[in-house]
């Protein structure tokens with residue numbers, strides 16, 4: 001395996017910086033955010049940072065200046081900056097797959113130089129972006145027509161994981177920037193219901209399928225694409241010649257695309273140095289580009305780029321992804337936090353947390369170090385959450401009064417989107433009042449004394465007390481624009497990077513998804529024929545038998 005700045009280093013838990021953090025944590029004891037705010041009246045403005053359009057308040061974290069110094073010393077000791085520079089340089093830091101990790105090159109400006117194996121990849125990136133822009137413009141204007149000559153009005157992206165979650169999330173976020181007479185849908189699940197519901201009311205003559213798969217071997221995607229082709233040809237009463245006008249592919253695998261029957265002329269390429277979960281700003285974003293247009297797609301890339309540059313160059317004390325990554329490590333290891341909630345106060349961000357789940361959990365859900373040795377420290381958290389106000393009426397009870405430590409990010413915007421009716425614009429202040437109130441309640445809670453002062457009977461006081469002390473990061477921006485979306489995603493990408501670097505894990509492979517795929521391939525024929533199930537354990541064998549019985553086989 002290739003050597004990188006992070007291989008062969010002192011195990012994390014044997015570094016003096018790790019020990020110093022442990023000691024510091026013990027010294028802090030039961031420190032409450034109420035005390036921290038009392039001690040420093042400027043805390044609410046002092047513990048803030050700005051990156052691009054994102055204003056970040058980290059004052060409601062269980063940290064002191066000393067904690068932050070120690071965390072930054074840990075980052076230095078684990079050479080986060082060295083691995084970061086190696087990533088941006090194009091070194092093969094994905095050690096188990098021997099690949100460069102260069103999603104940052106996807107947003108490099110024309111004329112930049114980023115080399116992989118001695119070849120500058122930036123011209124290729126821009127050639128694909130140009131081809132995507134040309135195609136998007138033709139679809140948007142109606143110049144690209146289907147087999148019968150009708151213009152395309154429906155776009156169906158077929159992909160899964162990174163080939164679905166990114167474009168689906170971003171389309172949802174930027175709906176108000178989209179060409180509204182285009183219907184854009186996303187199919188990922190191999191459950192036939194997904195494709196059925198996506199196409200049942202569409203006119204095949206006006207429908208374009210975008211088959212998105214980095215490998216073009218993913219069984220769910222290839223199966224759905226095959227069924228979509230059958231549906232299309234059946235509805236049109238046409239032969240294979242209709243495919244060229246209704247199917248395009250996004251992939252690194254030209255052979256796989258050609259074998260499927262899609263003309264490679266209609267393929268938009270990307271490269272093995274783009275991880276699936278880091279790919280929606282590559283060709284994988286084609287459905288989004290068709291929806292919002294190339295200019296706004298470029299604004300989004302510029303947003304990514306802005307945070308890339310910040311991460312690459314900002315000093316440690318002002319480096320936002322570094323700070324967020326280190327805070328997550330602090331809570332995971334020293335407060336035993338098992339999960340991390342992302343709670344957007346924007347309806348348009350309703351798929352954002354699902355997107356982050358893959359980004360974070362597929363990247364950092366690892367238990368061996370880069371050299372294969374087991375980790376003796378906790379790694380990636382469970383990431384979860386939904387838009388905040390809905391969560392308030394569902395699971396916030398547990399956040400406020402349960403027994404778990406769950407750090408949370410609250411994301412909100414000063415302006416509602418531009419095309420809301422005036423009455424709906426007026427609702428924005430109510431939304432944001434909830435946003436600020438929740439961050440306040442999480443941090444400061446309500447003491448028994450405060451509850452008693454309201455005349456609450458003694459026996460109810462414990463029930464109505466809020467311990468508080470739940471840490472949050474509050475991210476506030478002017479408006480949810482394409483650029484701001486790019487900034488937010490890059491922020492989380494680099495946060496995840498920082499954590500993987502400190503934990504010394506390979507954040508860019510995903511071997512943990514393989515076993516289930518292999519077993520499914522073995523079980524499928526048993527479901528069909530009832531034969532060949534000797535390898536199954538007794539539970540699986542009984543379940544398969546029950547399934548066959550219920551299926552009438």
Ligand code: F6P
Pocket residue numbers: 160161162163212213214215216217218221276277362510513
């Ligand atoms: O199964 C996990 C995974 O490999 C993800 O990492 C990836 O985003 C997804 O499957 C889809 O892969 P592909 O784009 O190759 O179809």
